[in-house]
Amino acid sequence: MTESLAQLTLDSPVGPMTVTARQGAICALRFAAGGPRHSDDPVLQESARQISGYFARQLKDFDLPLDLRGSNHNLAVWHEMLTIPYGETLTYGDIAARIGSNPRVVGMACGANPIPLIVPCHRVIGKDGSLVGFSGGDGKKTKARLLDHEAPALPLLSGLMTEL
Known part of the structure; x- marks a missing residue:
């Protein structure tokens, strides 16, 4: 079918x-x-x-039906990303600790996210606050723009936009 x-x-x-x-x-x-x-x-x-x-900054939480398909590990990571509030971030290590994984494998699952933005992988950062990577748009530049859009005063972003 x-x-x-x-x-x-x-x-x-x-x-x-x-x-x-x-x-x-x-x-x-x-x-x-x-x-x-x-x-x-x-x-x-x-x-x-x-x-x-x-x-337009009028919506902070997407409410759409999602058809996520992947390994059990990827699904666990993606569902955990859905819990990260607008304007906040978690590290790859935070997510790994929550689901009993490791940060590198969490990073691979983030890179495999089929629905970026809606499943907010842009809210996942390195343990030192670095942007690490992003598979959409212009990579880290797009990630920085999305994070800046959500929380323009977020301390970890100070200087990152000019650095990129």
Whole structure:
């Protein structure tokens, strides 16, 4: 049985994003253009509304159905990332301690996150406060911009935007 996918490309302050839905749930978000700019799919329309609200600072918590598929470890990491509040961060080590893993493997799961932004891997940082990496958009620059958007006065970001 073939699953049908629907896509929608949105413009955002960090560049175009393409959101993909499968059977009424978001299954992917890429920091790139690649889908149509209009969709009749209700979950894609709602994702566009919520992402716009996020960038307008009117929405802090996404409330979208998600279709996350991966290993048990990756799912545990992604579900833990969903608990990180807007404007706050956890380290890879924090998440590792919570799920009984190790920071490097948590980092690999973050890199495999199919729905960045909505599953907020940008809120996961190195133990010394460094941005370490980000698989979306322009990498660490996009991560810094997202964190700055959420908490412009966050001490760990002072100077990072000019450093990047």
